[in-house]
Amino acid sequence: MKKVILLLVLFAFSFSTKAQEKSVKYSQKVATLDSTIQTLYAVISGEKDEERDWDLFKYLFMQNAKLIPTSKNEEGFFVARYMSPSDYINTSKSWLVENGFFEKEIHRTVNTFGSITQVFSTYEAYQSETDTKPLLRGINSIQLLYDGVRWWVVNVFWTQETPESPIPQEYLPRD
Template sequence: MKKLLILVLLSVLSINLQAQDKQKDKGEKPEKETVEFIVDSTSVLTLDKTIETLYNVISGEKDEERNWKQFKFLFSSDAKLIASGKDKEGHLKVVYMSPGDYIKSSGKWLVENGFIEKEIHRNVDVFGNIAQVFSTYECFKSKTDPAPFMRGINSIQLLNDGERWWIVNVFWSQETDKHPIPARYLN
């Protein structure tokens, strides 16, 4: 029985290798390998590490996959990501998203275009097991860009359950000509 199983496995491996060779002969690209991401459970043990991980996990160069497992791990079960800004008609709007909704609406764009979000200043208020963080950010398409294409402030609310930090909400607004970032939220 073992010999039969080994023969079957070798046959499957041989067929797979032959298929890859045929793709190379025809000039075809082999199927893109998917990256298996892991979750770093230490990323939520401190407030600083949680915020750092939030920025790191959504940032990446063009065509660089994001670790969406790690992203989801940062958030409480009912967490919201809330974008604010003006629509095409100039009316102020907010859009409420779960972490999964954010991935669906923005994930592909982040990978196709490149998106590096860097924190440049932080104000933190903590009371008991809750924290409010005003985190000023700059956004780039690549780490090599000389200047950001966008800036703004993330208002991040977090909860510490005694074991880790959970992001409860991320509510953000981009800087505009009419609403520049105040000096107290810059370095």
Template structure:
């Protein structure tokens, strides 16, 4: 049986098709807002033992982008953390491979004003797709 953990995360990032690492062009994965968000979920998801494509992950963000996950701290108080994409890789990369982890989007709300989009994405988290 799959263990489902419903989580709501507000993540403020600057998505971009400008790569920090020019080794591979991933532009086809970020043609639309929808494809960009699907790529973000896909790149951090994978079974136990499967390495993540961190070059693709970093491609999704401008150099000064911040991820801002929220949740309870050890004392039970709600807090936010400000992380660069590299901070996320350092803090979660090894854990994702050792444990397996999948995110499946279950709801999305998008507000667009000019060339700025604010996305609220709700997802379920699983340790394995197979259960």
């Protein structure tokens, strides 16, 4: 019985130490609103055959966070699909590595009250960082919480631009 308890204590200590190492390693990535948003874009971006840092991706998100893409269903109605960060990794990991994908923020509007922030982040997506013409554009609605120490992504809710629904000028860069 003593051996089982000792093993459990050692396992808990090991898990706690790994969590602390991650916290130290990634703390600057979530120290400010700007660094958190930049990290969110950077962590999913990469050239073809380039692995992503999925531990960092998961570190950005609060427990029970959701990633919510919208699209038209077969009947032509917009629907939302709810994914956990792990669901997103499972559905996107292979595609991102096999195809290459870079998502770049081109404009941002921010609204904050107390510890909560809502960011409308306009993006362009490319297959390679060297591409000059985007594959697609859209808006990420990112909800975040500042807990007094770090920023947490609570939800990312997004839609892509379409010919029928272009991005409004107020969400595009001013030249």
